[in-house]
Amino acid sequence: MKNSIKLVVACGGGIFTTTVVTEKIKEIMKKEKINCSITPHKITEIPNIVGADIIVVTGKTKQENKQGIPVMVGLPLFTGVGADVFTEQLVNKIREIMEV
């Protein structure tokens, strides 16, 4: 059982969409009372990221992590379309990871 979760948010330059999505995830985590730390990265760095529990990307990508860290496409948090569905999926996934 983990008491906090390490997230990575990644986009093309690790700046604009990453900042938006990071703020949204912070709000969600606060609401769900989950402790988290969020680090920004670039999509090209995804294969080599270590020490994170989950990676959220802001646009579609087929990049995979060499350590097998799950990658989720968080575009809905940027555009707002389908944000509720994604939020639910993200929270479920995070709870699943934390229970291990």
Next chain:
Amino acid sequence: MDFLISIGNSINAVMGIFGSSIVVPVVIFIISMVVGVGVKKSFQGALYMGVGLTMFNVLLGALLGGIAPYVVSMAQNVGISLPFIDVGWQGAAVIVYANQLGYIYLALGLGLNLVLFLTKFTDTFQPTDIWNYYQFVFWAVIVQFVTGSFAIGLLAAIFINLIVLLIADIIAPSIQEYYGYEGVTLTSVPAAVAPFAMFVRWLLKKLNIKEKQLDVDGLTAKFGFWGEPVTLGLLVGLLVAVLGSTKTLGDVNTWSGIIKAMLVVAGVMVIYPSVSGLFVKGLIPLSQTMNASIRSGKMKRDKVNIAMDPAIYFGDSANVASGLILIPIIFFVSLIMPGNGILMLADIPAVPFMTIGLIFVFRGNILNTVVAGGIWYSIANVLNTEVCKTFTDAAVSAGVGNSLPAVADAISQGLGVASWTVGSNPILWVVYKAFSVEGSMKFVTIGACVVVYGAIWYMFKKNKRKFYLAAGASEEFLDELGH
């Protein structure tokens, strides 16, 4: 127009006393309040913007102080003259928004875009991409500095904005189909190469050349280091410092200097994104509020192309692969390309952004993207070089870095700044040239631009489907959309 100029003049007077790092956040605060962002978020955004502007100046000083002497001696030693140091799209954003035309156009452009969208002149809703306005206003700022006229600069900004919207309308179905995102498009600088990609695609079909697909599985993982700012900083720092010290390489002190310069460049490359992240925060609330208002249905209509930041298109495998292959090609060509004076640096990791406008037109064909991109961006470097001196003047006039001795020193030695991505826009370069012709001849050249734009606009309105197909969309997808 007189009214605008008098506003501009009084802002200038205030600017002289407070400086851009104070005035620009205040302007952002006011615009945010007007569109209904809320006091707290508006203030936070403006505060981060002010902090970002201030820290950018500090970083620029460190970068120029560390590398400028080597850039000068590299030209003397080996004859590679690259006096314009690439400070990236972040640098262009700071410099454009710190200029009068840059921040005034944030408000004017927002209004213009809303009007053009509501009157159905365009299907593209650009206010969501307000953060990227600087990418085309850059050229209007250049026009303003060359002609010395705010009015001509403003006219150029409006005209260039129309071109950006026309391209965005033409490529929208192609992007939507390729990426599988509904109702989006691209108005930032990566879209500027799309007309060239459409031309190449047409040419390949005419010449009956079969398209070949490269197999690049695993390539992104292998070439990923080209996208790492810290490695790139070390490599470029090493190259420039060694070429700048060829006469004294036997001396241990020389190597101590080289290694220090490498660390400075690598350090700046690492910290750079965090600083621009601060600057971006100033415009995020604005962009998100506009996003919410278009999605909420108040302005809803049948066909809407919402302008989105290019980051959401970046991660496509074919795009990342093409971009990573192109980085060394464009960089090494830039070293030997006659007429290029830009030392590519801060924008090297951004090369895979600039392939987006090619990859969806070519439907993911990496070979086409690499060849067409290599040609287009190498030419673009030469055209971009021509405006670097003016861009540097714009930076100094906006108060960016000129309080720092390192920057003043570098400029007095004939060095300057460039932005690789934002300046890589040959179509808008032509428009800038037309608006900057001396005397009354400029009315002829501007008129010619307007006529060409009008003709293409009219042809597009009459044969939308043909344009959509040329941009890469398929017959089936267009049927589905009801075009």
